[in-house]
Amino acid sequence: MQTIESHELATATGPLGAAPHAPLAVASAYQGVWARTLLETPAGRDTTSWVRWVQTGNWHGALSDPDETPGPRGGPGAEHSVFQTPDRIVQTALRERQLAVWERLPASHGRRIALARRDAQGLPTLERLLICGDYLLHVRPASQGAQELAFGRLDETGTHWRVERANQAPPDGRERAWCLQRLGMDLATVNGDEPLAGTWEVLEWLEM
DSSP, X not given: OOOOOTTTTOBTTBSTTXXXXXXXXXXGGGOEEEEEEEEEETTEEXXXXXXXXXXXXXXXXXXXXXXXXXOTTOSTTSSEEEEEETTEEEEEETTTTEEEEEEEOGGGOSOEXXXXXXXXXXXXXXXXXXXXXTEEEEEEOOSSSSOEEEEEEEOTTSSEEEEEEESSSOOOOOEEEEEEEEEETTEEEEEESTTTOEEXXXXXXXXX
């Protein structure tokens, strides 16, 4: 399971720490959480792999099981894409001779948020939290090896979340307390359980 962050953990509109009101680089039609439901290549047809692409206005992340690397052009907006419906994209890559179908998860409509954890000195780190609707993707850089990723979903009350997939360990099924609050233009906090509890810098925040 791997992830791709736009421009190596930089926003598409500027460097780390860009203003949260920066223009959105990705059209709203492509934002949300997309599940790849079909991949056809010369090697065969895949309908069973678990692949999620999380897309905000300026940030994206991907997680797949089994391991694969979608690549920075491998999301639902890559190559030649056609919307069969507002929530279903057929993507073709002629050079690689492949076709992929992506379907947006209904619960990913709504808010789009990208956060960077602040350290003890109040400076942003490379740890990221992407939120689309009821879904979130938590990305922690690793000193060695692959990044640590966890993809999860909020419960109906919005006060707890549960990991659905992670790349370092199987999901434990535990519900984790969660309360996200925006304190200012560039500051937010998460009150609740680890690993998300703490202070975060707002990179992007859009309520829809």
